[in-house]
Each structure stands twice: as structure tokens, then as C-alpha cells.
Amino acid sequence: MEKLLLTWFAEHGRDLPWRSTRDPYAILVSEIMLQQTQVERVVPRYLAWLERWPTVESLAAASPADVIRAWQGLGYNRRALNLHGAARLIAAEGWPADLTALPGVGRYTAAALRRFAFAEDVLPVDVNVERVLRRTGATFGPVAAHALMDLGATVCIARIPRCRVCPLAAHCPSRGIREAPARKQGPFEGSFRQRRAAALRAVAEGPRPLAELDGEAVSALERDGLVRVAGDLVSLPGDATPPTLVAGVRPRTPRVPHRAR
Numbered sequence: 270m271e272k273l274l275l276t277w278f279a280e281h282g283r284d285l286p287w288r289s290t291r292d293p294y295a296i297l298v299s300e301i302m303l304q305q306t307q308v309e310r311v312v313p314r315y316l317a318w319l320e321r322w323p324t325v326e327s328l329a330a331a332s333p334a335d336v337i338r339a340w341q342g343l344g345y346n347r348r349a350l351n352l353h354g355a356a357r358l359i360a361a362e363g364w365p366a367d368l369t370a371l372p373g374v375g376r377y378t379a380a381a382l383r384r385f386a387f388a389e390d391v392l393p394v395d396v397n398v399e400r401v402l403r404r405t406g407a408t409f410g411p412v413a414a415h416a417l418m419d420l421g422a423t424v425c426i427a428r429i430p431r432c433r434v435c436p437l438a439a440h441c442p443s444r445g446i447r448e449a450p451a452r453k454q455g456p457f458e459g460s461f462r463q464r465r466a467a468a469l470r471a472v473a474e475g476p477r478p479l480a481e482l483d484g485e486a487v488s489a490l491e492r493d494g495l496v497r498v499a500g501d502l503v504s505l506p507g508d509a510t511p512p513t514l515v516a517g518v519r520p521r522t523p524r525v526p527h528r529a530r
């Protein structure tokens with residue numbers, strides 16, 4: 270099956286910018302961005318990120334505020350701080366032997382780095398790869414990693430696989446079988462995630478008085494280290510804008526208590 274898959278991949282594989290590099294830092298940026306954001310949205314942001322911070326040292330030297338600002342629109346902003354923290358660790362101490370020691374790097378991301386950056390003999394199994402392995406019941410080697418990802422993302426898709434155009438159909442025991450829809454994530458609109466995103470967007474434009482913001486969202490952002498609250502002023506961590514220059518800042522008022530999400 271692997272040979273069939275690789276032949277298909279040679280013609281139909283996706284041309285993605287992080288596939289033409291072995292730079293571990295660039296691969297790390299792509300993998301952290303891809304954790305919860307679609308490929309199409311990641312491509313331009315990945316390119317812009319590397320243009321602004323082309324090396325791990327340049328990212329390590331950036332302020333958290335600039336990193337959070339540059340992440341806006343990708344969602345799950347905690348990843349920006351993870352990436353920044355990982356860059357600082359790597360710049361100071363080099364790449365750790367256990368890559369999961371880096372913030373934001375779990376078992377899958379570590380395997381992807383080991384395969385795509387360090388050419389190790391491991392197969393990173395993301396949700397798409399897992400689906401193809403499960404449905405075909407076949408074994409594939411690390412060389413098929415990108416091909417498995419692309420087949421899972423474009424042909425062997427979650428609910429209604431496109432078996433008619435699948436290069437593995439003749440050998441696949443799951444050919445033509447549909448799966449029950451997976452439980453979808455709740456809508457973003459009106460969610461607490463949306464409120465957090467809106468509050469962070471406002472603070473990313475410049476420090477803001479707490480009273481102008483959604484207090485509960487600010488508390489959650491503060492817990493995650495994405496904003497800092499000093500008196501009545503909310504700003505990004507490490508933001509250079511001096512609080513005294515911000516107009517309309519009121520004297521200290523009682524903070525909104527932390528509440529569970």
C-alpha cells in the first residue's frame with residue numbers, strides 16, 4: 270500500500286512552505302500554528318512570521334507583547350506564549366533531547382519535529398494519519414508521513430471518505446463505509462472564547478482601562494499570562510507603552526474576581 274500511496278502523493282501532495290525546509294525552528298513555528306488552525310489560514314501567517322522572526326534567536330529577543338500581537342487572528346493565543354517560551358529556552362540552552370520539555374510541544378508535535386526537522390525514523394500520527402491507519406489497517410513507514418497526512422486531509426476525510434478517488438481503495442477494508450459525525454466544537458460566536466479574543470484584540474491595540482473591558486475575559490487572559498493588570502490598566506506582558514501615557518486611565522478600582530470558565 271505504501272508504494273501506491275507515495276505514487277499518489279507525488280502527483281497530488283500539497284505544496285506547503287514548511288515542507289521545503291529542515292530548519293527545526295521553522296518546523297516548530299508551523300507545527301504550533303497548525304495545532305488548532307487550518308492549513309490555508311496558517312500558510313500566509315507562517316510566511317509572515319518567518320519574515321519577521323527568521324531565527325529562533327530573533328524570536329527569543331522579541332517582547333511577549335509583539336509576539337501576542339503578531340498571533341492575533343490565529344486563535345488559541347496561549348500558543349503564541351508557548352512558541353515564544355520555547356524559542357527562549359532553545360536560544361539559551363539549545364534543543365532539548367526530550368522535545369516535549371518545550372512549552373506547547375506534546376507527543377505529536379515532538380514526533381513531527383523529530384521526523385521533519387531531524388529526519389528521525391518516527392511516524393508522527395496526527396488525527397488524519399490515525400484515521401487512514403485505522404481504516405486501512407495497514408502499516409506505513411515514516412517516509413509516508415506527509416502522504417498519509419494529505420490523504421487523510423483531502424481523500425480519507427472524516428465523515429464521508431472519497432473512496433472513489435482513493436489510491437488505496439482496492440486494498441482497503443473500510444472502502445465505502447461512512448462514519449457517524451463526530452461531536453462538533455461549540456460555535457465560536459457568543460462563546461467565552463470569543464469574549465476572550467475580543468478583549469485581547471482590544472488590549473493588543475494598546476493598554477486599556479479595565480473598566481472598558483470584559484472583566485471576566487480579562488481575568489482568564491491574565492491567568493494564562495496573555496495580559497497583565499496593573500491597577501486599573503490592562504496591557505500585554507512586556508508592552509513598552511508606558512501606562513502614564515495612556516489617556517483616560519481611572520484610579521484603581523476593585524478587580525473583577527476570578528471565576529471559573
Ligand code: SF4
Binds near residue numbers: 404405424432
Ligand atoms: S478506500 Fe476509503 S476508507 Fe479506505 S483509505 Fe481510501 S478513502 Fe479511506
